[in-house]
Amino acid sequence: MTLHEAFRTIPDHRQPTCAAWASAPSPGSLQPVFIPAGAGIYAQGEKSDRLYQVEFGAVRVYRLFADGRRQISAFHLCGEVFGFEAHSTHHFFAEAICATGIRMLRTSPHRNGLADELLPVALQGLARAQEHLLLLGRQNAAERVAAFLIEMSERQGGLDTVELPMSRTDIADYLGLTIETVSRVLSRLRQKGIISLPALRSIEIVKRSALRDMAA
Amino acid sequence: MTLHEAFRTIPDHRQPTCAAWASAPSPGSLQPVFIPAGAGIYAQGEKSDRLYQVEFGAVRVYRLFADGRRQISAFHLCGEVFGFEAHSTHHFFAEAICATGIRMLRTSPHRNGLADELLPVALQGLARAQEHLLLLGRQNAAERVAAFLIEMSERQGGLDTVELPMSRTDIADYLGLTIETVSRVLSRLRQKGIISLPALRSIEIVKRSALRDMAA
DNA sequence: CGCAGGTTTGAGCACCCTCAACGAATGTGG
DNA sequence: CCACATTCGTTGAGGGTGCTCAAACCTGCG
Numbered sequence: 001m002t003l004h005e006a007f008r009t010i011p012d013h014r015q016p017t018c019a020a021w022a023s024a025p026s027p028g029s030l031q032p033v034f035i036p037a038g039a040g041i042y043a044q045g046e047k048s049d050r051l052y053q054v055e056f057g058a059v060r061v062y063r064l065f066a067d068g069r070r071q072i073s074a075f076h077l078c079g080e081v082f083g084f085e086a087h088s089t090h091h092f093f094a095e096a097i098c099a100t101g102i103r104m105l106r107t108s109p110h111r112n113g114l115a116d117e118l119l120p121v122a123l124q125g126l127a128r129a130q131e132h133l134l135l136l137g138r139q140n141a142a143e144r145v146a147a148f149l150i151e152m153s154e155r156q157g158g159l160d161t162v163e164l165p166m167s168r169t170d171i172a173d174y175l176g177l178t179i180e181t182v183s184r185v186l187s188r189l190r191q192k193g194i195i196s197l198p199a200l201r202s203i204e205i206v207k208r209s210a211l212r213d214m215a216a
Numbered sequence: 217m218t219l220h221e222a223f224r225t226i227p228d229h230r231q232p233t234c235a236a237w238a239s240a241p242s243p244g245s246l247q248p249v250f251i252p253a254g255a256g257i258y259a260q261g262e263k264s265d266r267l268y269q270v271e272f273g274a275v276r277v278y279r280l281f282a283d284g285r286r287q288i289s290a291f292h293l294c295g296e297v298f299g300f301e302a303h304s305t306h307h308f309f310a311e312a313i314c315a316t317g318i319r320m321l322r323t324s325p326h327r328n329g330l331a332d333e334l335l336p337v338a339l340q341g342l343a344r345a346q347e348h349l350l351l352l353g354r355q356n357a358a359e360r361v362a363a364f365l366i367e368m369s370e371r372q373g374g375l376d377t378v379e380l381p382m383s384r385t386d387i388a389d390y391l392g393l394t395i396e397t398v399s400r401v402l403s404r405l406r407q408k409g410i411i412s413l414p415a416l417r418s419i420e421i422v423k424r425s426a427l428r429d430m431a432a
Numbered sequence: 433c434g435c436a437g438g439t440t441t442g443a444g445c446a447c448c449c450t451c452a453a454c455g456a457a458t459g460t461g462g
Numbered sequence: 463c464c465a466c467a468t469t470c471g472t473t474g475a476g477g478g479t480g481c482t483c484a485a486a487c488c489t490g491c492g
């Protein structure tokens with residue numbers, strides 16, 4: 001199976017790259033571009049000469065294996081900058097999870113002081129990747145889900161009600177689990193009264209301390 | 217169990233921070249410092265205001281969980297720069313795997329053009345972390361070990377004989393496996409004639425293509 | 433109301449971990 | 463130089479966590 005064939009097996013994928021790019025004013029523009037749910041922002045193998053900032057909505061960045069396995073390396077929420085991928089070509093796919101607005105940032109190679117702005121952003125990405133690494137390498141299913149809920153809550157201002165823009169499949173592919181395991185862990189957390197599920201993609205953290213203890 | 221107690225449970229740890237620092241000329245010096253095998257270079261919680269370059273030897277960077285679990289986030293071999301950890305305090309431990317020479321690089325906050333030098337190094341670290349993430353999230357034991365051997369070979373110039381400075385325990389904690397599983401996979405690779413083991417920490421890649429196919 | 437996609441729940445199994453014993457290599461002291 | 467201790471690595475048996483396969487259940491939407 002080629003990568004492209006495998007690509008089609010992901011059910012919620014619609015387009016390899018977003019058609020909206022065609023109607024974008026001009027590269028380097030600071031105008032936000034609208035990306036419909038499921039549409040691609042960039043693809044593995046494409047040239048990478050820009051950065052992207054989420055204006056509203058959410059983005060998933062992932063790698064696809066030849067046999068269809070998928071690993072999401074990061075979610076990007078409102079305000080966050082992404083698109084760093086060393087070298088000059090992308091090694092990951094980026095897609096809008098839901099209806100999303102993206103602001104493009106040109107990365108002209110040697111603009112004065114550009115590296116000073118980029119370095120902190122790159123370092124935050126590095127720190128996130130390192131934390132994620134620990135989770136994938138040494139935590140069990142319950143710990144992963146608990147850590148994910150805490151992370152999402154904190155990235156949304158620490159509120160007790162967390163709105164998840166992504167599907168269970170996305171969560172599973174982010175945490176290195178299966179959708180069934182994610183669902184089972186959430187059910188068990190609900191049974192224990194640690195969380196409640198007001199809606200499918202809305203989670204209320206009832207006992208944050210218990211969740212914190214699990215995530216460690 | 218406190219982190220400090222857990223710290224003691226790691227058998228091959230000798231000192232929290234290397235005594236050699238005391239005898240180092242002055243911070244910011246470009247003189248290499250010798251670190252004996254197993255000695256610490258920096259510790260979780262310490263202030264981080266320097267970068268480090270491996271002159272010879274090898275370094276492991278890891279996080280310790282309260283219950284003793286360990287995840288090595290990266291190995292650093294000769295020539296590589298490490299020590300990036302966002303914020304101002306370290307969130308990981310760094311130790312010499314074997315007798316190692318370290319060159320310290322001062323990171324004065326706003327030296328002109330410093331970010332231009334640092335950004336490529338940070339981006340390489342980010343790329344490595346992202347690749348490692350895929351491995352930990354979606355690959356099975358055999359794939360992880362195969363990928364590790366390929367990675368080590370390529371980082372040592374692509375030679376067929378790979379010298380591993382680290383123990384099986386280190387490999388296991390890097391790959392998110394147990395030492396027994398690592399050992400079993402290596403034995404199976406040897407039985408299949410894909411590798412041979414001239415010495416305990418020396419591995420010869422006999423069928424590189426087969427190894428590549430497994431790692432994918 | 434019926435369909436489709438997403439989610440939940442269950443039963444069985446596979447892979448990897450745990451526990452344990454053995455073997456090999458290295459260093460130390462007699 | 464050898465006996466011994468210690469650490470590291472290998473191999474085996476058994477068990478548990480999470481995956482696979484499958485079916486039922488929502489929920490939004492035409």
